Amino acid sequence: MDALTPDVKRRLYRSVFRLRRIEERLADLYREQTMRTPAHFGVGQEAVASGVCEALGARDVVYSHHRCHNHYLARGGKLAGLAAELYGRIDGCARGRGGSVHLTARDQGFIVSSAILGQTVAVACGSALAFRMDGVPGVAVSFFGEATCEEGVFYESLNYAAINRLPVLFVCENNLYSTESPLSVRQPAGTALTDRAAAFKVEAHQVDGNDVFEVWNAARHAVDSIRSGGGPVFLECMTYRWLEHVGPKFDHEAGRSYRSREELDHWIARCPVRHARERLLAEGLVSKAELDAWSDAVEQEIDDAVATARDSAWPDAADLFENVH
Amino acid sequence: MDALTPDVKRRLYRSVFRLRRIEERLADLYREQTMRTPAHFGVGQEAVASGVCEALGARDVVYSHHRCHNHYLARGGKLAGLAAELYGRIDGCARGRGGSVHLTARDQGFIVSSAILGQTVAVACGSALAFRMDGVPGVAVSFFGEATCEEGVFYESLNYAAINRLPVLFVCENNLYSTESPLSVRQPAGTALTDRAAAFKVEAHQVDGNDVFEVWNAARHAVDSIRSGGGPVFLECMTYRWLEHVGPKFDHEAGRSYRSREELDHWIARCPVRHARERLLAEGLVSKAELDAWSDAVEQEIDDAVATARDSAWPDAADLFENVH
Amino acid sequence: MRELTYAAALSEGCVQAMERDPAIFVTGIAVDYPSGIFGTTDEALKRFGPSRVFDAPAMENALTGIAIGAAVMGKRPVIVHPRNDFMFLAFDQLINLAAKWRYMYGGRAGTVPMVVRAVIGKGWGQGATHSQSLQAPLAHFPGLKVLMPACPQDAKGLTLAALQDDSPVVILEHRSLYGLTGPVDEAPLPTPIGKARIAREGRDLTIVAASAMVVEALRAAEELAREGVSVEVVDVRTIRPLDTDTILTSIRKTGRLLVTDTSWAFCGLSAEVAAVASEKAFDALKGPVRRLAVADCPAPVSEPLEAAFYPRASTIARAVFAMLGKTSAAFDGIDAEDNFKGPY
Amino acid sequence: MRELTYAAALSEGCVQAMERDPAIFVTGIAVDYPSGIFGTTDEALKRFGPSRVFDAPAMENALTGIAIGAAVMGKRPVIVHPRNDFMFLAFDQLINLAAKWRYMYGGRAGTVPMVVRAVIGKGWGQGATHSQSLQAPLAHFPGLKVLMPACPQDAKGLTLAALQDDSPVVILEHRSLYGLTGPVDEAPLPTPIGKARIAREGRDLTIVAASAMVVEALRAAEELAREGVSVEVVDVRTIRPLDTDTILTSIRKTGRLLVTDTSWAFCGLSAEVAAVASEKAFDALKGPVRRLAVADCPAPVSEPLEAAFYPRASTIARAVFAMLGKTSAAFDGIDAEDNFKGPY
Numbered sequence A, B: 001m002d003a004l005t006p007d008v009k010r011r012l013y014r015s016v017f018r019l020r021r022i023e024e025r026l027a028d029l030y031r032e033q034t035m036r037t038p039a040h041f042g043v044g045q046e047a048v049a050s051g052v053c054e055a056l057g058a059r060d061v062v063y064s065h066h067r068c069h070n071h072y073l074a075r076g077g078k079l080a081g082l083a084a085e086l087y088g089r090i091d092g093c094a095r096g097r098g099g100s101v102h103l104t105a106r107d108q109g110f111i112v113s114s115a116i117l118g119q120t121v122a123v124a125c126g127s128a129l130a131f132r133m134d135g136v137p138g139v140a141v142s143f144f145g146e147a148t149c150e151e152g153v154f155y156e157s158l159n160y161a162a163i164n165r166l167p168v169l170f171v172c173e174n175n176l177y178s179t180e181s182p183l184s185v186r187q188p189a190g191t192a193l194t195d196r197a198a199a200f201k202v203e204a205h206q207v208d209g210n211d212v213f214e215v216w217n218a219a220r221h222a223v224d225s226i227r228s229g230g231g232p233v234f235l236e237c238m239t240y241r242w243l244e245h246v247g248p249k250f251d252h253e254a255g256r257s258y259r260s261r262e263e264l265d266h267w268i269a270r271c272p273v274r275h276a277r278e279r280l281l282a283e284g285l286v287s288k289a290e291l292d293a294w295s296d297a298v299e300q301e302i303d304d305a306v307a308t309a310r311d312s313a314w315p316d317a318a319d320l321f322e323n324v325h
Numbered sequence C, D: 001m002r003e004l005t006y007a008a009a010l011s012e013g014c015v016q017a018m019e020r021d022p023a024i025f026v027t028g029i030a031v032d033y034p035s036g037i038f039g040t041t042d043e044a045l046k047r048f049g050p051s052r053v054f055d056a057p058a059m060e061n062a063l064t065g066i067a068i069g070a071a072v073m074g075k076r077p078v079i080v081h082p083r084n085d086f087m088f089l090a091f092d093q094l095i096n097l098a099a100k101w102r103y104m105y106g107g108r109a110g111t112v113p114m115v116v117r118a119v120i121g122k123g124w125g126q127g128a129t130h131s132q133s134l135q136a137p138l139a140h141f142p143g144l145k146v147l148m149p150a151c152p153q154d155a156k157g158l159t160l161a162a163l164q165d166d167s168p169v170v171i172l173e174h175r176s177l178y179g180l181t182g183p184v185d186e187a188p189l190p191t192p193i194g195k196a197r198i199a200r201e202g203r204d205l206t207i208v209a210a211s212a213m214v215v216e217a218l219r220a221a222e223e224l225a226r227e228g229v230s231v232e233v234v235d236v237r238t239i240r241p242l243d244t245d246t247i248l249t250s251i252r253k254t255g256r257l258l259v260t261d262t263s264w265a266f267c268g269l270s271a272e273v274a275a276v277a278s279e280k281a282f283d284a285l286k287g288p289v290r291r292l293a294v295a296d297c298p299a300p301v302s303e304p305l306e307a308a309f310y311p312r313a314s315t316i317a318r319a320v321f322a323m324l325g326k327t328s329a330a331f332d333g334i335d336a337e338d339n340f341k342g343p344y
């Protein structure tokens, strides 16, 4: 198993940084009202996507939920395909049919995201079953928010994965809210989701979802254990969504008060991107100049992708029935 | 809280004995093919129904699943109404509309049974919510088999009941099989369903479901705790079904081999009815003569109820649309 | 009469019902947010507090069962789905239990007076799983009442009616109608369930429409009137029980039928109405019936595809012209501008 | 040709498909029991072993998602529901995901070649939740193919076709047909999906029927022939895509249409066929269309109520007579005896 080498650390930082800038820029553009698709931005939660996806191999497959941009990108989905999908263009990763919540980058191992809570948790188990049947040492990863743990399909899936010791990694991003509802409305006091998974005989760990190194470490161990036949693993990654549930604004900007500015500030102080950068700097693993160069590269990537997306053609209405049968 | 007085013990024995004889006699009659309704007999599992229902108060409500005769009867449902329902007659408890799996005895606090796994678990929580809202100190009881713990709706319900500390008693009759499937197909090795409930912050106990006194004790404690605001309780009652999943035969009689004759014999040796009777006799709480008298009374009750049911009229085809709107 | 939006009318209907019936409570995802399900539950929360208007986890199936269990004990639960598509998860409780309860227990286990409110999404790239319209499957199985108010007055009136009915009732509300304004009675007057509404009288052709398609049909009818064509628009309002009398009377009067609703044609409401016409008004029909439904594919996201997916006023007007054997007028300008702003 | 039962034909179709395609596996509650879903999976288990035919817990929704996830990776899962009514629990995965997958991801996420087999129950007091028939809601939403074989040949042929198709396919099998015998090709010849079958030729009236109602219609047609009435029976076989060409050709030939299937009329398959006729064969129709469906209430249990609930050969024959303006003949004796033995 790989160790957390300087190289890995640098890769992890570049990944979280890239996700951050992309989501921030997309959110800015989203305000123009020309991306007509409900979008759930992942600003603040980058470490989970980066940490897990950097621990995967080429054959592994990833599934996601409505808040999926980070997972798609971290798994290798092309930014231009994401941007064009948000703009509803033909070069979108789903050819303008899916929108923000229905992404795919199959060739990169990001199978799909879907907008109905819990759906892809079961689907990931099915792909794991296929791996098992074919003797392929792949791992299927399912990313979801903690509200999925309210849906019955989650437990049906957990049970099935455990009975059959399927190669699945369940990654719960617990960001404390489902839309505007706090955990207290949705979980009994004192709940640990890891206890639930453990009661289903699924190995379970809670990790700091804002520490990309810790996430990577946990994921790396999990993937290794899963790949060697140890059965499914559940990771609960504690994190926080900075922006509103759907859309580009901060909640305070939009006049919402279901969570406090202080709470947000507390989590911004625990920013996963800054945290990783400071650690790299402190450990002397990166120079300011390199950081600047990386930053320039990402800005350029975004400029290019957005330009490509905006230049992309609209789907032809005559193709409305494409891919129906 | 009541103690396990001689009176209670006598009542509990009479109850299990009555259920046993009724199910045995109904199963015999069922072989005539004149009860045209798929029936899941509860022979061997009487102690759960009797033990729990004897611990309830008048306002409490009971729900059940497909294997429901015991629960209906133990809660006070009229035998003639059950028999007539099996015969499809107008005096059936559901007027010949429901059959064996859709029983009701509302006035006795047996709300309904239903044939789709998991349905009534949620419904019981809803009735508990109504109690809570109305400030009524009632308890809602949900009886179900362990296969219901494979259905997602069970966990959604458990979570909701725990969050809201609803007055629900979940009673799982774990008889080791779902139709012909053993636990190993349906639960990860080492599973304790009580761990699952506990992980949802629901107080959980496993009890010997063939010991009516133990069941009563556990139920009595649970109901007391629930009624005083302690939140939901989950009881896993270990028991065994003697007859085939649906229908009147023993499995060996029907040529099925998914479970062994030895296993059945082992459980017959732990017969809940005999166990209770022997304890009463050993403790000198009942005489042989009393036992005979009770037995005669039950046989008479069955004779009368079956005769009444068979004399009952058929529903009129002209009333096909009764109770549609 | 004072005017209200459809959203305000839904809210007022609910509030007035709750005032009179303490058994009513409202739950479901997001019902107690300040945004109040697009402004339809916030007033109820303000007036009756969190004991009667409260949030729920994401658990569509169990929540429906919970509503059944509360209803059976004498409550009148209202559960709300921000998108009706989530309701598939609750079909077991809804169709296999709530709908059958009264019948299946021979009337001996009481009734299930619950209301399910569910919102139909449309446009702005909501996509295939957030813009379906479930009236057909819900109405196929006997036991549920299924309502689709198309104007503010009925938004209030049908809410009131649903909250007095002893059957389980599903109200499908169209998101695109929430901002529609119209006259609404101040008094709590229920709209009778099972009665269609003649939204516009006409002579030459009957359009039977439901929900948002009533608005499109009325817009088309107005334009058609300018072209000398007199169209009668029947707003079915109640999908089940369907008011076939009113529909048939209109068809017998005009001799021609176009049916349009918010869903697919196949085994849809439009099929049902066409079938009823072919069974019971066959002699009155002067020509083939016509159905106008969403395109026979999942809803796409991209704007030009969405535009091709949904029938609109201009689509209807053109179809009416074709049915009457008229040469095409230019109806291109008649469609309402979509001024919806995201995210949604 | 040798004869097989419908059950044996289902089994043979599956076994032959599994022989040629190692990606196929079969799972669901009870598929590996010796009784093998009424004798339709036991041979496959014997031949291919427990790695390809295996039991599952009761988890309809997740199991469907699991089938999707396996299909997407190149497997061909077959999942079996001993009663199609349990499938409501899986509607989210089936309709909100499997049906939309190919379209919604722009063809870029592959296809979902899975097959869902589900059994329709009937009679012997199975009751309201074990005897429904879900073709209408399944076919309302584009994306699924929905098949209903009515004879042994098609039981095999449609199974083979489904197991070669790249769409998600639902096969609804009628429990009352399992014992029906008929000629079945030994070779693995798929029945084309989307092609109806003229089960009997006739001149005076077209009966469009599906599943078990084809058997009733044929029985009625035989009796009607004795009364001098020539009825054509179209077995739709595929609900979606529906073969409207064959249906319309028959209607144009006879000028009269009676539609009957195993479910309710409202927004049902019978509505769809009637609607298609009223749209596309209006000029050919000599009189009103007629639908014959189960009574508009949940299925009751008691025998006399069940008898009133289900239409049968005699019901059909009487309806045909009425449609042709003939005075009633006595069709009472024509119905097949129900010799089903419980529990089921």
Ligand SMILES: Cc1ncc(C[n+]2csc(CCOP(=O)(O)OP(=O)(O)O)c2C)c(N)n1
Pocket (backbone or CB within 6 Å): A040, A066, A067, A115, A116, A117, A144, A145, A146, A147, A148, A175, A177, A178, A179, A241, A245, C029, C058, C060, C086, C089
């Ligand atoms: C079955 C279902 N119910 C409800 C919704 C509406 N919904 C969309 S996102 C969301 C919140 C989900 O919260 P969580 O899973 O914690 O993810 P987060 O948004 O916090 O990342 C809800 C309730 C849905 N999409 N699907």
Ligand SMILES: Cc1ncc(C[n+]2csc(CCOP(=O)(O)OP(=O)(O)O)c2C)c(N)n1
Pocket (backbone or CB within 6 Å): B040, B066, B067, B115, B116, B117, B144, B145, B146, B147, B148, B175, B177, B178, B179, B241, B245, D029, D058, D060, D086, D089
């Ligand atoms: C949702 C659903 N899936 C499947 C079935 C079929 N079914 C009926 S009874 C049964 C076995 C249930 O086992 P368990 O819950 O342990 O109860 P037991 O029969 O052992 O008393 C099954 C699978 C059903 N009724 N409902």
Ligand SMILES: [Mg+2]
Pocket (backbone or CB within 6 Å): A145, A146, A147, A173, A174, A175, A176, A177, A178, A179
């Ligand atoms: Mg969350």
Ligand SMILES: [Mg+2]
Pocket (backbone or CB within 6 Å): B145, B146, B147, B173, B174, B175, B176, B177, B178, B179
């Ligand atoms: Mg069991």
